[in-house]
Amino acid sequence: MAAEVFPTSIPHSQEAEVLEAKRSFIQQSEQELPVDEDGKPGGGPASNEGEEDGEGWQAAHPTLRERNALMFNNEHMADVHFIVGPPGDTQMVPAHKYVLAVGSSVFGAMFYGDLAEGQSVIHIPDVEPAAFLILLKYMYSDEIELEADTVLATLYAAKKYIVPALAKACVSFLETSLEAKNACVLLSQSRLFEEPELTQRCWEVIDAQAELALLSEGFCEIDKPTLEIILQRETLHIRELVVFQAALNWATAECWRQGMPVTPHNQRAVLGKALYLVRIPSMSLQEFADGPAQSDLLMLKETHSIFLWFTATNKPQLNFPVVKRAGLVPQKCHRFQSAAYRSNQWRYRGRCDSIQFAVDSRIFIAGLGLYGSSGGKAEYSVKIELKRHGSVLAQNPTKFLSDGSSSTFPVWFEHPVQVEQDTFYTGSAFSCNQTKPVSPGTSLPDSQVIRSPGCSDWLSSAHRDIFQSLSFFNLSMKPAVIVLGLAWFCWRFNEGVAADQLEGFIQWECRDRHLWIQVVSAQPPRLEAVDGSEVHLIDKQLASRCGYTISSLKPEPFYSFRASYYSCFTHNQNDEVFVFKFNVMVSDDSGRGSSRSVSALCPGLVWTHREVICEEDYMEVNVNRQSSCGGQMGEGAQVWQEALFQAQRTASFAWQLMFLQEDGRFPSMSPLEAQRWGYSLTASTHRLVLRAPYQRPHAVLTKVDGVPVEVLRVFLFFKQKLLVVMIDMSMACPVNSAMFDGTQLQWDIPQIIPPLVGDGAKFKSQNFSLGVEGFLLDESTAASRGLSLLQQGGMVKIRVPFGAEGGYTKSLVLENVYKEAFTMELLYEHVFSLVSEDGSSFQTKHRMLKVLESPLICRVPFSLNKSISEQQMFSIYLGNIPADVFLEEALINGKRLLVSGEPKPGLSIRPVVHLNGSRGYELQLPFDDPAVRWTNMGGGVVLYTIDANFTLTVMPHRQSYYYNTVITAQVLNACKWWSELSWLRNWTLSCFF
Known part of the structure; x- marks a missing residue:
């Protein structure tokens, strides 16, 4: 126990007097200290115990930090008071000179320097009270509580009183909250506070998202010098008409600030020379005519000269810059090193195609590069999206043109999207097939796109094969490394990106209460937890005791591993930061191995009781x-x-x-x-x-x-x-498994589970949530994937459709039968409160990471004879074809009419996509094709027959299975009927079918 605050060795004092003095001091201290909700001094549950022993509130707070924190904004022992804020909005703040002097050299000089004044009340009119309290709280407790509304005022206070750690925290907070709508305001403030790193970050956002930044309300709040610097910026990625409109908006706001009527004359006056930083001549003639020419902001002579600049051969001299801004040149990250043109193609199936990626430094995604048709020029309607953790960051429904080549075609977002480092994002595209052929006679019924071979036999419901490139702006000072096509649990092998090139690839991410690690290894990897100088091999027994899980969802060579924040060998820094360190050993098929070290840092969470x-x-x-x-x-x-x-x-x-x-x-x-x-x-x-x-x-x-x-x-x-x-x-x-009814997985669990909810406690359910792979989904996202959660009769009924997004389908061929199983790693969270009879309450989060699996389901193809005799055409529908299967070969009466997916002349094939993800093929073949057999049945009746053998191939391992069908058609052939009548053989006939 710490030394007693009140001395016991007072000369000539009696023991009773000493004890009474101690009690008097403790009582006075507790009366002046804050109390908690139960009225206990010092805010701690042990205060009553300390009071009984005569130890006071100090004993209940054993650390210096805790005791110091109790003194914050406290009149107890305060020896100085501050009146903070502008006149009419002030607040009195008590403080202790010693604490302030230790935390700030300015306060140290103010209270203990050579020119120190003995004032007990100090006025600070230029600092906001809330910001000053944040400053003092940091000095007393090392705690920093920043909010968006006060962070700039706090930065000013930290700079004024030279508290660099708090100032740095403010800058970091501003950087993390930086976006287009506040970038211009923060640019102005960063210049004021002389924070070059924050200034650079602001320029990155303004350059890449210039239209959003300049049309924001914050742009109208900046000072004029900052306005001029922005308007003369060469690298703004923006149309000049938008720059002009932004300058006009700023001028309107400035007129209001100065109490002037908003007129073109006053707007021009407040802009001054800033008007001549707008590069009006770089607009198109139409933009100028519809915008600046009708704004009344330009003088008549200026308008006339600019019109001559656009139209005359001898161009006049202008006061406006005439050279177009350089803007930003998008860089392109290619997913594949090469693509096999026409040898292997992907058909749009009316579903979402997507890819996950991560970067090692901040960039701005400008657009996606998509493959187009292999059959000629066509125009496509497409919607592109960029998501993070299931939330849509940007989307753009648009169109793009393809020219039939193997090149990719850029599809742009409306505005570049900021992407942070070490976080996985999903870029996706949904195509509605081509809207129309561009050149006459070009017919593209199958909507093919060139691609390289696809995924392993585990397929996510969101396919990822049409992407070839990402276009982005890299505004950092170093190259950006982008990891493409390595989506969680759905890794893609493509031509030029083989498994041996990915060998030993490791990625990790903090997800809720776990660190998730993904490893590529030909053999099961060996993992070790590093704890200082000790190394612990993670086997199954250690994993279950220490909070590690090795997932078995993915096929080789992909392995998944996750560690609880409170796993055995995690370095926990005050429940605020969790540091992990692992050794991961991978090996190839020959047994040659390599080792990599994984060091990861995950931020803490707001934990419930x-x-x-x-x-x-x-x-x-x-x-x-x-x-x-x-x-x-x-x-x-x-x-x-x-x-x-x-x-x-x-x-x-x-x-x-x-x-x-x-x-x-x-x-x-x-x-x-x-x-x-x-x-x-x-x-x-x-x-x-x-x-x-x-x-x-x-x-x-x-x-x-x-x-x-x-x-x-x-x-x-x-x-x-x-x-x-x-x-x-x-x-x-709950340890029950999910049931499968043929269309969906069903998992039923009790809503209330003893002993988590006991007798005599009032139970109140607050929230139910579903998620996938460690991420909770909002209700709308879960509903869009078909995930449902229903409370009924004390039970929670969870339903997951077969093939739902976020799950994985494994397919294989056994005895010429295609079979597939669906698996999803579901996250379920139930938040509830308990109120005991004594009135105390606490909150509980009950979370379950559950693997839901369906049995293997047979998918047997079927065929329908849709032939129309009058058209002299065989028409066959081949259905129930899974998404990862394509029709590779077709033998008609022993003759190959379809080879490697390419039909020979005479055979027409059209794919059909269904809402459940399956597809079919419609094949057409004329009766008079040489491959068709015919038999004269007499009476002019001809029997046409095709014996069709189809080869269906499962990608990418090219497992094949086969389907056979025989289709016949009888036709009354007038020519053959008349030829059988001998008494009419001399007639001349014209035969019509």
Whole structure:
């Protein structure tokens, strides 16, 4: 315990007097300190205990930081007061000179320097009260709480009082919140505060998203010098007509600021020489005629001269710059090194084609490069989108022209989109086939696009094969590295990007409460957790005890691994930053291996009072160690009292775990003993985490509303002076599998699961959410994917359609039958609150990472005879063809009329796409084709027959299966009928079909 605040060794004093003096001092201190919601001094639950022992509020806050933080904005022992803010909007702020002097050299000189004044009240009219309080809170507690509304004022205060760490935090906050609508304002402020890095970031945004920036409300708020600097900027990616309109908007706002009527004359006056920075002659003649020429902002002579500039041979001298702005030149990142023209083609199926990518430095995506038709010139309607974590950042419905070549064709977003480093984004395109052929006679019924070979046999419902390039602006000072085509769980091999080139590729991302790692390796990778100088091999047993999961969703050579934020060997920095370090060993088919080190840093989260996570191989509970002490959470009152009685009998000053068994016994053990049973207990600054693999001896398999649930009832307790502190660490996870009804996966789980919700507690459900691969989806996104969640009769019914976006379809051929299975890694979250009889309440998040799998389903093709005899044409529909299968060959009566997807003359093929993702083919062949067999049946009746053998190939491993059908058609042939009548053979006939 720290030394006593009040001295006990006072000469000639009696013990009673000393004790009374101590109590008087403590009482005075507690009266002057803030109180918490329960009226306890010092804001801590241990204050009452300290008061009984005569130790005061200081004993309840053992660290200097905690005690100092209590002094913030507190009259207790304050020796200086500040009156902060402009006249009429001031606030009195108490402070302590010593703390301020230690935190700021300006305050140090003010209070203790050679010219220090002994003022007890100091006026600061040029700083906002909210910003000054943020400054002081940082000085007292090292805590920085920035908000968008006050960050600029806080930066000013930090600069004024020379607090560089706070100023740096303000700049970082501004950089992260920087976007087009505030870039111009922040540019003005960064110049004022002399922050070159922030200035550069502002220019990056303004250059790339110039139209959005200059047409924002913030542009109208900048000062005139900043306006002039922007207008003369050479690299603005913008049409000059928009620049003129922005200058006009700024002039209107400036007239209002100066109290002047908004007239063309006044607008021109406030603009001054800035007007001549607009490059009006670089507009088109139409733009000038419709815009500046009719604005009344230009003088008549200027308008006349500019018209002559556009039309006359001898161009007049102008006061406006005539050279067009250089703008930004988009760079192009190609996905493939080469493409196999016509040898392997992709057909638009009316569904979304997409690709995921990440960059190592900030760039701005300007557009996508798409393949066009291989059959000639055509115009396509297409909608392109850019998403992050399922949220649409930008979209543009537009059209593009293809010329039949293997080149890609740029499709641009309306405005470039900012993309941050080390985050995966999804670029997607939806095509409605071509709207019309460009040249007469060009018919493109199959809407083909040239591509390289596609994905592995695991296919996401969002296909990713039509992309060849991304166009982007890189405004940083270093080259940008872009990772393309490596979508989570759907990795793409393409010509020029082979598996051996990706060997050892590793990527990682912080997703909610886990670090996710993806590895490419011919053999299963070996992973080691690094903890300082120690290295721990992660096997199945260690993984389930320590919070690691090795996913089995993806086929070789792709492996997925995730680690809980509170996994065993994670370096936890005050529950605010989690640092991971792993060694990943990969090997090729020959056994040659290589090792790579993965170091990742994940930011902390806003944790609820209790969080229960149901993983694939373990359960984990995470509780707030401050507010959970001595409180009942899920268990009923009777169970709680029994457990508390047992804890009081066996409690010691060390942590102990106590399990509730089916027979009513309460065996207890130390954390070390629990580790031998496979459990893991972690205590951090603010949280207590207990992890348990499934099927531990202390767990119970029970049923809740008919659903099997694994329950582990466990309490953590220890003795603290005369008290026994006990914390409910119980866990419960449904262990039932999803059912499949032929069209969708069905997973039903109880809404209320004991012991997470006990007797005597008022249960209030707050929110249900679904997600995929560690990301929660909003309701509209989940609904668009067909995911549904229904609460019915105490049950939560989750439905996932076969082939839903975010899942994966694995296909294979067995005994000439195509079979496929669908898998989705679902995330389910239930947030609820419990209110106990004593009025206390807390919030719980119950999260489940569940793999939903369907059985293998046979997909047998079928054929329909749609031939029309009158047209003398065979018409066959071949249906129920999965998305990753294409018709490679067709033998008609032993003759190959379709080779490698290319029909020979006479055979016509048209693909048909259905809403469920499957497709079919319509084949047409004339009766008089040499491949067709015919038989004279007599009476002028001719029987036409085709024996069709189709080869269907599953991409990309080219597994083939076969389908055979025989189609016949009878036709009355007048010529043949008349030829059989001998008495009419001499007639001259003209035969018509």
